[in-house]
Amino acid sequence: MVPVLHAAKAGEIEEGKEGSVPVKGQTASGPLLAVRQLTKLFGSFAACNAIDLQIEPGEIHALLGENGAGKSTLVKMLFGVLAPTSGEIRWRGRNVRITSPSDARCLGIGMVFQHFSLFEALTVAENIALSMNGSVSLARVAEEAARLSQIYGLPLDPKAHVADLSVGERQRIEIVRALLQNPQLIILDEPTSVLTPQEADRLFETLLKLRSEGRSVLYISHRLEEVQRICDRATVLRHGKVTGACDPRAETPASLARMMVGSDVTVVTPEGTSTRGDVQLEARHLSVAARTPFAVSLKDICLRVRAGEVLAIAGVAGNGQSELFDALSGEYPVADDDAVQIRQRPVGTRNINARRLMGAGFVPEERHGHAAISGLSLSDNLVLARSQSDRQAFLGGGALKIIRHGAVKAATRRISEAMDVRKSGDDPPAGSLSGGNLQKFIVGRELDRQPAVLVVNQPTWGVDAGAASRIRQALVDLAKAGSAVLVISQDLDEIFEVATEIAVINEGRLSDPYPARELSREKIGLLMGGMSGKTESAGAAHAH
Amino acid sequence: MRIELEKRAKASALFSILSPFIALALTILFGGVMFALLGKNPVTALYSFFVEPLSEVWSLHELAIKAAPLILIGVGLSVCFRSNNWNIGAEGQFIMGAIAGSALPVLFYDWQSPLLLPLMMLLGMIGGALFAAIPAFLKAHMNTNEILTSLMLVYVAQLFLDWLVRGPWRNPQGMNFPETRTFGADAVLPEMLASGRMHWGFAFAIVAAVLVWFMMRYTLKGFEITVLGQSERAGRFAGFSSRKMIWFSMLFSGALAGLAGISEVSGAMQQLRPVISPGYGFTAIIVAFLGRLNPLGIAAAGLVLALTYLGGEAAQLSIGVSDKVTRVFQGLLLFFVLSCDALIHYRVRLVWDRFAAVKTEEAH
Numbered sequence: 001m002v003p004v005l006h007a008a009k010a011g012e013i014e015e016g017k018e019g020s021v022p023v024k025g026q027t028a029s030g031p032l033l034a035v036r037q038l039t040k041l042f043g044s045f046a047a048c049n050a051i052d053l054q055i056e057p058g059e060i061h062a063l064l065g066e067n068g069a070g071k072s073t074l075v076k077m078l079f080g081v082l083a084p085t086s087g088e089i090r091w092r093g094r095n096v097r098i099t100s101p102s103d104a105r106c107l108g109i110g111m112v113f114q115h116f117s118l119f120e121a122l123t124v125a126e127n128i129a130l131s132m133n134g135s136v137s138l139a140r141v142a143e144e145a146a147r148l149s150q151i152y153g154l155p156l157d158p159k160a161h162v163a164d165l166s167v168g169e170r171q172r173i174e175i176v177r178a179l180l181q182n183p184q185l186i187i188l189d190e191p192t193s194v195l196t197p198q199e200a201d202r203l204f205e206t207l208l209k210l211r212s213e214g215r216s217v218l219y220i221s222h223r224l225e226e227v228q229r230i231c232d233r234a235t236v237l238r239h240g241k242v243t244g245a246c247d248p249r250a251e252t253p254a255s256l257a258r259m260m261v262g263s264d265v266t267v268v269t270p271e272g273t274s275t276r277g278d279v280q281l282e283a284r285h286l287s288v289a290a291r292t293p294f295a296v297s298l299k300d301i302c303l304r305v306r307a308g309e310v311l312a313i314a315g316v317a318g319n320g321q322s323e324l325f326d327a328l329s330g331e332y333p334v335a336d337d338d339a340v341q342i343r344q345r346p347v348g349t350r351n352i353n354a355r356r357l358m359g360a361g362f363v364p365e366e367r368h369g370h371a372a373i374s375g376l377s378l379s380d381n382l383v384l385a386r387s388q389s390d391r392q393a394f395l396g397g398g399a400l401k402i403i404r405h406g407a408v409k410a411a412t413r414r415i416s417e418a419m420d421v422r423k424s425g426d427d428p429p430a431g432s433l434s435g436g437n438l439q440k441f442i443v444g445r446e447l448d449r450q451p452a453v454l455v456v457n458q459p460t461w462g463v464d465a466g467a468a469s470r471i472r473q474a475l476v477d478l479a480k481a482g483s484a485v486l487v488i489s490q491d492l493d494e495i496f497e498v499a500t501e502i503a504v505i506n507e508g509r510l511s512d513p514y515p516a517r518e519l520s521r522e523k524i525g526l527l528m529g530g531m532s533g534k535t536e537s538a539g540a541a542h543a544h
Numbered sequence: 545m546r547i548e549l550e551k552r553a554k555a556s557a558l559f560s561i562l563s564p565f566i567a568l569a570l571t572i573l574f575g576g577v578m579f580a581l582l583g584k585n586p587v588t589a590l591y592s593f594f595v596e597p598l599s600e601v602w603s604l605h606e607l608a609i610k611a612a613p614l615i616l617i618g619v620g621l622s623v624c625f626r627s628n629n630w631n632i633g634a635e636g637q638f639i640m641g642a643i644a645g646s647a648l649p650v651l652f653y654d655w656q657s658p659l660l661l662p663l664m665m666l667l668g669m670i671g672g673a674l675f676a677a678i679p680a681f682l683k684a685h686m687n688t689n690e691i692l693t694s695l696m697l698v699y700v701a702q703l704f705l706d707w708l709v710r711g712p713w714r715n716p717q718g719m720n721f722p723e724t725r726t727f728g729a730d731a732v733l734p735e736m737l738a739s740g741r742m743h744w745g746f747a748f749a750i751v752a753a754v755l756v757w758f759m760m761r762y763t764l765k766g767f768e769i770t771v772l773g774q775s776e777r778a779g780r781f782a783g784f785s786s787r788k789m790i791w792f793s794m795l796f797s798g799a800l801a802g803l804a805g806i807s808e809v810s811g812a813m814q815q816l817r818p819v820i821s822p823g824y825g826f827t828a829i830i831v832a833f834l835g836r837l838n839p840l841g842i843a844a845a846g847l848v849l850a851l852t853y854l855g856g857e858a859a860q861l862s863i864g865v866s867d868k869v870t871r872v873f874q875g876l877l878l879f880f881v882l883s884c885d886a887l888i889h890y891r892v893r894l895v896w897d898r899f900a901a902v903k904t905e906e907a908h
Binding site for chain 2: 329353403
């Protein structure tokens with residue numbers, strides 16, 4: 001089931017034929033790709049410092065490292081997006097200069113980026129066609145893409161506009177697009193972060209299959225378990241340097257993590273047997289019609305979060321998570337006042353600031369342009385979320401509402417210290433912080449208020465391991481201190497780390513909550529696949 | 545082959561400040577080339593265009609008279625543009641403000657009172673704001689594009705004024721000239737200084753610039769404007785309403801344009817004529833961008849653009865070129881301001897390979 005689009009053009013395609021891999025000019029021995037002393041300087045800052053890396057034909061090679069370790073810079077050089085400052089790249093023993101992604105594709109390198117390179121105004125098929133060499137008809141591309149997406153369990157509508165798709169769906173386009181190129185080396189940057197365990201399993205099968213056909217995979221991930229499961233070798237980066245090359249199966253997760261972050265990662269300690277208080281956040285038969293033709297409608301959602309509890313909502317991207325967040329936060333109030341209750345008072349029709357004043361805090365999924373504005377300073381971004389809830393501290397001058405920059409800056413410093421936000425300068429623009437540090441600030445901005453209710457959507461999406469564990473610990477601690485915490489996440493590791501209760505959202509419906517301890521990953525996977533224990537009978541298991 | 549604009553990772557802070565000056569220098573340079581092509585000595589031509597109008601007291605007064613509406617409108621537009629609302633129809637709001645304010649001295653020409661002038665100013669602001677309310681309503685509730693609606697309404701206002709002064713409001717004692725009655729003494733915005741014609745409209749402009757600067761820099765309202773202009777979604781998260789901001793920014797800029805209109809008519813003309821503006825409402829867009837949407841910068845930029853009007857008039861007399869030169873200079877200036885801004889945020893690349901698009905997408 002290897003996608004061979006250009007072979008198909010020549011009329012050679014043979015569906016399902018095994019082993020007929022059109023490997024171009026395969027040499028018998030030697031590494032497929034060898035990188036020597038590859039260095040990339042940005043000014044005087046070495047994002048990659050004399051990297052050595054060797055990928056053999058037919059291996060799955062893991063590239064491990066924290067955010068900012070230089071992984072992305074390295075693969076961008078391999079894919080022709082960035083030009084190396086010095087060092088060499090050898091492809092099949094031949095010294096090559098890769099000056100553009102199309103060069104890379106010609107060599108046989110495919111790439112699935114973590115940050116998507118998609119044109120929002122175009123359709124899925126058009127985006128895929130853009131990266132194809134030669135003139136393949138759009139209909140053919142759409143057909144191939146649909147076929148591939150089905151084979152690999154990555155459902156995609158080729159006619160959908162990218163702008164209307166969720167983060168998870170966009171990643172699927174990238175994966176399908178890379179597979180369509182029939183690459184010898186496929187680079188995957190955190191590919192599983194939005195897949196269900198079952199879908200990830202299917203992807204792993206694909207990767208193993210690609211390997212069995214003699215192709216190589218460079219697999220970037222921070223999920224150590226995955227790396228140990230499918231990768232043959234691993235190269236670990238830290239601060240732009242190689243800190244280790246190993247066989248991941250011979251290592252423990254802890255030893256891999258140590259190579260990655262330089263010290264042992266603090267393990268989040270889940271809450272013990274703390275007492276549960278009153279219900280602080282509640283949704284009663286919350287139904288919301290889809291705002292756009294591509295949004296998901298929420299259907300009769302009931303949930304309750306008591307003080308001291310962390311309710312995690314699992315689910316694959318695009319199943320109503322953002323719509324649920326919008327309704328709970330009050331960014332888009334709902335018609336029925338009783339449908340959302342904060343601290344046992346109806347707030348369904350109230351706006352976000354009214355809910356904040358009742359003691360709720362909110363952390364949206366998207367950092368840039370939603371939770372924060374990249375061009376504004378951190379202190380301005382603090383005002384963004386707290387102009388009303390902290391108006392006595394932050395605003396002066398009566399009706400003029402003059403922002404007290406002194407007070408705001410002091411609070412910014414307090415939050416930065418509490419959450420260990422690393423930044424350049426006292427009050428830099430939010431956009432200059434790394435993803436992990438900005439997220440720590442955004443979460444810290446709410447924690448600083450000690451909210452009685454906290455609703456968080458994807459708390460650690462695209463965040464490095466150190467920051468993620470810090471954020472998760474903070475969520476757990478907040479619940480311990482007597483707040484009600486609702487976490488919407490696609491990351492099952494995260495969910496099991498923080499949750500006391502788990503529910504699953506699928507197509508706008510929420511399953512019953514289960515105590516975290518009683519729920520297995522397989523069960524969650526089934527719920528994500530649409531078997532909401534509430535409405536479907538056991539017979540539906542056959543559908544899977 | 546094609547040309548691509550590739551977004552820079554970081555805009556240079558230094559060049560953001562320098563860009564208006566670079567744009568000015570380029571405008572003058574190309575203006576000189578233009579004069580040379582017209583067969584004039586570029587140095588003397590530029591001198592009579594840009595320097596001579598500044599050499600006498602009376603012409604400095606004229607400069608302030610011309611700068612006042614540009615600054616008032618530009619300051620209002622900066623609020624609009626910063627909040628991502630593109631009001632291009634300030635020219636129409638200027639005219640409708642002038643008409644609304646002139647209603648009192650034209651229709652009740654016998655009424656003399658110290659209250660008259662403040663009432664006229666107020667009516668002028670209301671008239672401008674109401675006319676801006678049309679594109680505001682259409683954008684907020686019908687999702688129309690305010691650039692188109694506000695621009696098209698300019699022609700409605702111009703023709704409405706033309707009809708008024710030729711028809712119902714024409715001066716009965718005016719020998720059929722298309723003009724209204726001349727305003728009574730109490731309806732005239734007085735001169736600020738004894739030395740020349742500069743009227744209090746200039747003071748309004750400076751006060752408005754300082755107040756808006758204060759609002760943008762220190763108050764929550766200014767913060768709201770900035771936030772909604774940069775990201776509607778983040779604004780919603782902050783609890784700000786982008787719909788209310790459409791109303792606020794359009795009404796605010798309409799009111800300032802209307803105030804500029806009635807100040808101009810009351811202070812400089814003392815009657816309505818078929819044409820009361822040499823394109824102030826459009827030139828103010830250049831002023832707003834040349835001033836980097838900063839109200840204090842706009843005050844300075846307003847003086848620069850006012851100079852192009854004066855220079856155009858002076859150049860007709862002294863070197864005998866058409867006053868269209870004014871428009872050329874304004875056009876050059878806007879072109880260079882926007883080009884400089886574009887180059888601050890983007891770098892230009894020539895792309896030979898049509899598949900390289902993915903690369904540029906990735907680069908940021």
